Amino acid sequence: MSKSINTILLQEEFSHADLVALLNAQGQDKTAIYTRSAEIKKQYIGNKVYFRGLVELSNICSKNCLYCGIRSGNPKPGRYMVTEDEVLEAASFALENGYGSMVLQSGERCDEKFAKTVSDLLKKIKELSGGKLGITLSMGEQTEDTYREWFANGAHRYLIRIETSDRELYYRIHPKDKKHDFDIRINALKLLREIGYNVGSGVMIGLPFQTIEHLAGDLLFLKQLDVDMVGMGPFIEHEDTPLYEFRDSLWPKKDRFDVSLKMVALLRIMMKDINIAATTAMQAIDKQGREKALKVGANIIMPNLTPLKYREDYLLYEDKPCLDEDASQCRNCLEARIHMAGDEIGFNEWGDSAHFAKRTSSSKLD
Numbered sequence: 293m294s295k296s297i298n299t300i301l302l303q304e305e306f307s308h309a310d311l312v313a314l315l316n317a318q319g320q321d322k323t324a325i326y327t328r329s330a331e332i333k334k335q336y337i338g339n340k341v342y343f344r345g346l347v348e349l350s351n352i353c354s355k356n357c358l359y360c361g362i363r364s365g366n367p368k369p370g371r372y373m374v375t376e377d378e379v380l381e382a383a384s385f386a387l388e389n390g391y392g393s394m395v396l397q398s399g400e401r402c403d404e405k406f407a408k409t410v411s412d413l414l415k416k417i418k419e420l421s422g423g424k425l426g427i428t429l430s431m432g433e434q435t436e437d438t439y440r441e442w443f444a445n446g447a448h449r450y451l452i453r454i455e456t457s458d459r460e461l462y463y464r465i466h467p468k469d470k471k472h473d474f475d476i477r478i479n480a481l482k483l484l485r486e487i488g489y490n491v492g493s494g495v496m497i498g499l500p501f502q503t504i505e506h507l508a509g510d511l512l513f514l515k516q517l518d519v520d521m522v523g524m525g526p527f528i529e530h531e532d533t534p535l536y537e538f539r540d541s542l543w544p545k546k547d548r549f550d551v552s553l554k555m556v557a558l559l560r561i562m563m564k565d566i567n568i569a570a571t572t573a574m575q576a577i578d579k580q581g582r583e584k585a586l587k588v589g590a591n592i593i594m595p596n597l598t599p600l601k602y603r604e605d606y607l608l609y610e611d612k613p614c615l616d617e618d619a620s621q622c623r624n625c626l627e628a629r630i631h632m633a634g635d636e637i638g639f640n641e642w643g644d645s646a647h648f649a650k651r652t653s654s655s656k657l658d
């Protein structure tokens with residue numbers, strides 16, 4: 293006889309089969325998972341949600357991921373780079389509004405000029421905020437020297453989603469060439485950890501060809517990698533991408549959302565003290581997607597600070613929210629949403645995960 297969900301939830305460790313059962317849970321079983329993950333969040337994280345003001349720095353990308361609306365092969369988006377003044381304006385907004393941190397995200401570019409531009413921005417943001425603003429980077433795969441240079445200039449968190457931890461599936465959603473190499477991506481996560489970053493990763497949920505078994509594997513992968521932060525959300529098809537061809541075989545959007553919520557809850561149960569984002573993609577499917585994610589375990593929100601004129605050109609997927617809402621509107625909207633979820637905002641704090649503090653202090657003792 294198979295184990296009941298309640299029995300599995302009492303365990304400290306989950307096998308792949310346990311996770312498959314949990315991901316398939318419905319009705320009361322599903323409620324039991326959410327009750328457990330909410331308890332763990334309360335106990336280990338509390339009710340503080342940290343803001344990371346997001347600037348989508350540039351949509352210029354040398355990669356061609358088969359799912360992404362700003363892939364280099366899509367001629368439609370006007371390619372942009374936010375100016376230094378605009379980034380600093382966003383940084384001032386973040387500072388004035390008590391956001392503890394910013395995230396700079398962009399398409400992948402590995403030229404020296406870009407590395408230098410980012411370094412200059414890091415220095416100026418640190419200067420402007422007197423070191424107060426924490427900075428996360430999400431700029432894809434770079435050379436070790438570049439990761440080190442950016443770290444030295446003040447970035448202390450880095451996000452690279454693995455997208456899927458299954459090698460075969462990885463190559464079905466990326467072009468099969470040297471530019472999209474699974475091993476380089478895994479290695480990037482290891483390098484970033486060695487350098488001293490808080491390391492974040494994550495996956496998309498409901499990809500073509502993806503199964504619940506793959507997703508159970510993703511949870512084990514994130515745990516094994518011992519990441520400090522995770523951002524994950526539903527895959528949402530974009531009509532100007534090659535994967536659009538498979539739109540009729542995808543799970544219904546509601547199911548993709550449901551499984552995403554369960555992934556957040558299960559990850560919280562498995563990795564009690566990490567930071568987990570309530571992602572924008574969750575809100576693209578369900579109007580209350582981010583609040584729901586907070587309720588079941590997430591504790592990070594990334595309000596968009598990208599100047600409005602660029603937002604139409606940073607559409608990684610369809611139905612992306614906040615295209616017409618500026619920084620103040622998103623702030624008000626998110627404050628209300630966080631309160632609705634019963635949480636509070638952790639103003640003026642970096643809000644690094646307790647997980648990072650723990651692993652770095654214990655490694656100093658080794």
Ligand code: 5AD
Nearest residue numbers: 359360453526527528529573608609
């Ligand atoms: N649907 C959902 N998420 C997407 N991303 C890119 N394209 C899509 C899509 N079509 C996510 C990827 C990437 C992050 C910046 O956005 O996970 O790492």
Ligand code: SF4
Nearest residue numbers: 353355357360363399
């Ligand atoms: Fe570029 Fe990232 Fe989009 Fe891939 S997912 S095409 S690396 S912006």
Ligand code: FES
Nearest residue numbers: 614617621622625
């Ligand atoms: Fe931007 Fe709600 S978060 S309008």
